[in-house]
Amino acid sequence: MKIISINGSRRKKGNTELLIQSILKPVEKSATHVESIFLGDCTIGACTGCEGCRSSWECVIKDDFQSLVEMMDEADGVVLASPTYWYTVTSDMKCFIDRCYSLIQFPKNRSEWIGKYDGTGKTCVTAAVCEQKQEANMGNTLTLLTDFAKDIGLNVVDSVKALNCFEAGSIQKEKAALKDAEAAGQRLLQ
Numbered sequence: 001m002k003i004i005s006i007n008g009s010r011r012k013k014g015n016t017e018l019l020i021q022s023i024l025k026p027v028e029k030s031a032t033h034v035e036s037i038f039l040g041d042c043t044i045g046a047c048t049g050c051e052g053c054r055s056s057w058e059c060v061i062k063d064d065f066q067s068l069v070e071m072m073d074e075a076d077g078v079v080l081a082s083p084t085y086w087y088t089v090t091s092d093m094k095c096f097i098d099r100c101y102s103l104i105q106f107p108k109n110r111s112e113w114i115g116k117y118d119g120t121g122k123t124c125v126t127a128a129v130c131e132q133k134q135e136a137n138m139g140n141t142l143t144l145l146t147d148f149a150k151d152i153g154l155n156v157v158d159s160v161k162a163l164n165c166f167e168a169g170s171i172q173k174e175k176a177a178l179k180d181a182e183a184a185g186q187r188l189l190q
């Protein structure tokens, strides 16, 4: 099996990374190949809305985005995770999601679409972190990741959130969230 994790935080030892590591714990116990991506290390330009991808499943902008799509094509499972920045995902994650507009097509009309990964059985766990204790302060971070993943055809088997995490590493005290993350990782393999 192959798993790819995609992290929208630029903090290499940040809370999102630690949450991802908990999700990957059961995965790493099995004979699974894991590829971990920090979007901040990649060059991914903004979607220009050119609609050049309409019939090809391919974005016409050539940068690191293509290699990420190749990794997702090959993966059996995807972990998609972001901290909350102003009630939503980080700009790196939003940029990546926008470019994935090339991974849906509208064969009949604009209100019905198909995702590149529909029917492939690829599993996905979405995960989000925020500083505040109230879930409202996480905004749409987790729902955006989840709706997006479903739209491109991933089978979202679980979604994990960790509230009350500010300083990098402070998620270590959120034992319940880390336990949820491990359980989610188990589902990723099923």
Ligand SMILES: Cc1cc2nc3c(=O)[nH]c(=O)nc-3n(C[C@H](O)[C@H](O)[C@H](O)COP(=O)(O)O)c2cc1C
Residues within 6 Å of the ligand: 009, 010, 011, 013, 014, 015, 016, 017, 083, 084, 085, 086, 087, 088, 129, 130, 131, 132, 133, 137, 138, 165, 166, 167, 168, 169
């Ligand atoms: C620009 C910016 C905006 C943020 N906006 C929010 C927010 O809207 N709600 C919230 O609860 N936390 C917010 N935070 C806090 C981060 O979500 C929190 O520190 C998180 O643990 C960072 O994850 P990381 O360590 O993986 O980078 C914000 C942080 C930054 C830097």
